[in-house]
Amino acid sequence: MSETLKTKNVFLTGGAQGLGKSYLDGLLAKGARVVFSDIDPTAGAATEQELAEKYGKDNVRFLQCDVTDGSKFEAAFQTGVDHLGYVDLMVNNAGIMNESVWEKMIQLNYTGVVRGTLLAYEHMRKDKGGRGGRIVNISSEFGLQDSFMTPIYCGTKHAVRAFTSSLAMAPDVKQLGLEYGVLCPGPADTDLIRKIDQTRIRHVNLVSSEGMAKVLSPVERIQTAFMKLVQLDDMNGAILYVPRDQMNFCKMERVNLGENWPVAEEAATSSDSS
Ligand SMILES: NC(=O)C1=CN([C@@H]2O[C@H](COP(=O)(O)OP(=O)(O)OC[C@H]3O[C@@H](n4cnc5c(N)ncnc54)[C@H](O)[C@@H]3O)[C@@H](O)[C@H]2O)C=CC1
Numbered sequence: 001m002s003e004t005l006k007t008k009n010v011f012l013t014g015g016a017q018g019l020g021k022s023y024l025d026g027l028l029a030k031g032a033r034v035v036f037s038d039i040d041p042t043a044g045a046a047t048e049q050e051l052a053e054k055y056g057k058d059n060v061r062f063l064q065c066d067v068t069d070g071s072k073f074e075a076a077f078q079t080g081v082d083h084l085g086y087v088d089l090m091v092n093n094a095g096i097m098n099e100s101v102w103e104k105m106i107q108l109n110y111t112g113v114v115r116g117t118l119l120a121y122e123h124m125r126k127d128k129g130g131r132g133g134r135i136v137n138i139s140s141e142f143g144l145q146d147s148f149m150t151p152i153y154c155g156t157k158h159a160v161r162a163f164t165s166s167l168a169m170a171p172d173v174k175q176l177g178l179e180y181g182v183l184c185p186g187p188a189d190t191d192l193i194r195k196i197d198q199t200r201i202r203h204v205n206l207v208s209s210e211g212m213a214k215v216l217s218p219v220e221r222i223q224t225a226f227m228k229l230v231q232l233d234d235m236n237g238a239i240l241y242v243p244r245d246q247m248n249f250c251k252m253e254r255v256n257l258g259e260n261w262p263v264a265e266e267a268a269t270s271s272d273s274s
Pocket residue numbers: 013014015016017018019020037038039040043065066067068093094095096097108138139140141184185186187188189190191192193
């Protein structure tokens with residue numbers, strides 16, 4: 001039996017359009033209540049209204065927030081908690097792909113995801129009054145393979161994937177009631193891809209519209225994958241890779257660096273701290 005989303009409360013970043021909006025739609029259709037943030041007040045308000053008309057206005061709330069502003073993100077998350085009563089599922093989705101504003105991209109794609117994860121971690125942990133929960137971070141196919149067109153974007157998405165898989169390996173996840181998952185979509189038909197030009201990616205001249213048409217997934221396909229991930233019975237450590245023609249689940253194992261590497265268990269039990 002899969003994890004039920006009925007009565008679950010969700011906080012999602014970057015939900016005004018694109019993939020984030022499709023995840024909200026999928027979650028609401030399964031009976032969840034959602035609070036979403038976005039930097040764009042106009043698109044956010046329009047999405048809130050559209051989803052409220054479809055699923056009821058008590059079930060959807062939009063908060064304008066730039067997740068690169070740490071104190072505003074913390075305040076927005078707290079507003080979400082106050083509104084929902086509790087956040088059972090945190091989805092760190094907001095991201096851009098623009099190599100020409102690389103510092104901003106790192107702040108958003110990586111620092112923003114770390115901050116959102118830590119906010120949810122503190123809120124959900126059972127040893128501090130939480131009731132546990134799930135944290136899903138949105139990486140990319142470029143969190144699993146290299147990309148000469150988008151080296152900095154690719155670095156942020158590898159960081160998101162590695163950060164999330166590392167948290168999932170912690171020996172206290174079960175005790176804290178936490179589960180972590182990562183979604184790694186291939187290219188999907190949203191503004192992030194539609195708007196690529198020579199400032200956003202390198203070697204854009206190598207991208208043809210025919211080539212793009214061959215690799216692009218419709219948004220609905222990524223939404224389906226996201227819904228599979230969040231409804232897994234045991235989601236912790238799951239990485240779901242979703243290119244156009246397949247859907248592969250895997251779990252990242254600890255990389256074996258040889259027998260001299262002090263793995264956590266050995267380090268914890270060792271009496272020799274030198
Ligand atoms: N579209 C694609 O091909 C793929 C997208 N992804 C990832 O999926 C996520 C969503 O991407 P898309 O929906 O395609 O992009 P999108 O451009 O359609 O939507 C991104 C949303 O994030 C919001 N946003 C931007 N900066 C923000 C900020 N500072 N604070 C809060 N919200 C902000 C935007 O206003 C927008 O609503 C991103 O993390 C992206 O890297 C991953 C793999 C493939």
